[in-house]
Amino acid sequence: MAPMSAPVGGTRPLLNRRLASFGTTIFAEMSALAARTGSINLGQGFPDTDGPAEIAEAASRAVLTGLGNQYPPGPGIPELRSAIAEHQQRFYGLPYDPDTEVLVTAGATEAIAASLLALLEPGDEVIALEPYYDSYAACIAMAGATRVPVTLRPHAGAFALDLDELRAAVTPRTRLLLLNTPHNPTGTVLTPAELTAIAELAVDRDLLVVTDEVYEHLVFEGAHLPLASLPGMRERTVTISSSGKTFSFTGWKVGWVTAPPELVSAVRSAKQFLTYVSSGPFQYAIAEALRLPDDYYEGFRADLAAKRGILADGLAAAGFEVFRPRGTYFITTDITPLGEKDGLAFCRALPERCGVVAIPNQVFYDDRAAGATQVRWAFCKKTEVLEEAAARLRRL
Incomplete structure (x- = not known):
């Protein structure tokens, strides 16, 4: 040889x-x-x-009855998109049109990748809270953009955001803020006052915002406040969440984006060339999961x-x-x-x-x-x- x-x-x-x-x-x-x-x-x-066993049974039932075993619709099955919209209204009073403002993804990781690939170009700057989940840095790099960290620093037994440091990080090249609250890995939950200041900054500087909210149902003190619910933010915010952390089925990889139609359309344009579609039968099960009682x-x-x-x-x-x-x-x-x-x-x-x-x-x-x-x-x-x-x- x-x-x-x-x-x-x-x-x-x-x-x-x-x-x-x-x-x-x-x-x-x-x-x-x-x-x-x-x-x-x-x-x-x-x-x-x-x-929950009843959600696992729903997935099994979907497979055995032929629901989702072939390619589901690109944006996600209608049942799940409706359940996601109902969830946002039920918990946060945020109305979204399931047909034009909801996109199902292969977990939050794909939602993040598709959002950054869709919304960024070489030369753009992205501000991200540091420390950050490792896929953020990789996706920003794949988009050809520049990562600008703003560090959460230990203070009085927790990690704190310096709002002045955040404001100073914004330049004419800043395109997007990438936020994660509740925050992995520090466990920080941004306060309403901090989120209000971030919203005011985004509106003042006309920035897009991508928020990773996969731990939205794991806030132990206080409550989760979506950035999109604040004045001026719904129209500029891509909100990302997923089923894995909330329902303990991390292997199913069912995530989603909620945003105005023009932002969802942009993210879908990138997403369709990543996985195209995924998790067909599991989408039916997660539609049931989102409607579980309080x-x-x-x-x-x-x-x-x-x-x-x-x-x-x-x-x-x-x-x-x-x-x-x-x-x-x-x-x-x-x-x-x-x-x-x-x-x-x-x-x-x-x-x-x-x-x-x-x-x-x-x-x-x-x-x-x-x-x-x-x-x-x-x-x-x-x-x-x-x-x-x-x-x-x-x-x-």
Whole structure:
């Protein structure tokens, strides 16, 4: 057999230079580490139990009766688009036309990608709250735009947004604000006063806004306030959410966009060349899920609040500085009290030290030093798993 020749393409790297700095996600690395070592995985944010049985049965029924087994409509099935519109009206008083102002996507991740690819061009600047979910940076890069971070900084046991820093970050090249509240990984929930200031800035500078609100039903103190509900914002805001976090079926990948018709049309133009369509039978099931009674949403939030307490107390007992989250199902800690300085090295060694896996926050920062000592933990796990993890962490 002839020896293999060098890869085609000459000396130029095969991977698009815009993506060269991203590599394998930290979630894949840490989940593989958990599997290899048999550790408790508090890294990647997926539950270890499924969601409501009646919703799983609805998905099964859809498959067996031929609903969604072939390509669903590009914007999503009418039943789900109507349920999404009803959800926005029911919880927030936001009216959306299911035919022109709702778009179903392959999870929120695709909704983010399609929104940024549709709305950005090379030379545009995007302001994003740092630390940020890793796909934000990759999608901004794929669009050829420039990422401008505004950092949430630790203050009085939480992470705070400096509104003056946000205002100063806006330039004539700023096209879009990318917001995430409730915020992953810090658990910050932007206050009504902060959201009002952001809305005023967006209106004054005529900016588009993309909001990632996938943890909308996991706010433990106060309530979630969609930015689109504020004056002047509905017409300039692409609101993104998904079913995975709310109903504990993260593998189904059913997300959505709500926005005015012209914004939905733009996002759909990009989305149709990504997945085209997805999750056919699951769309029917999520249409039923969104109409679950208030008792479901209240019980879901109460269950996660109790689990937050178990893990937060366990982390504090182990010696971490704990930033108790107001939302999401993640807790950020600082490892400095343990005599540690490098969160990435700490997380890579943690499985061998005590059989637990977490995520280093520094990978969510442009300024790695700003998050060097922060580590994120997921508490969307069974109570007994969290209690066992807390016991293991005390070995530190």
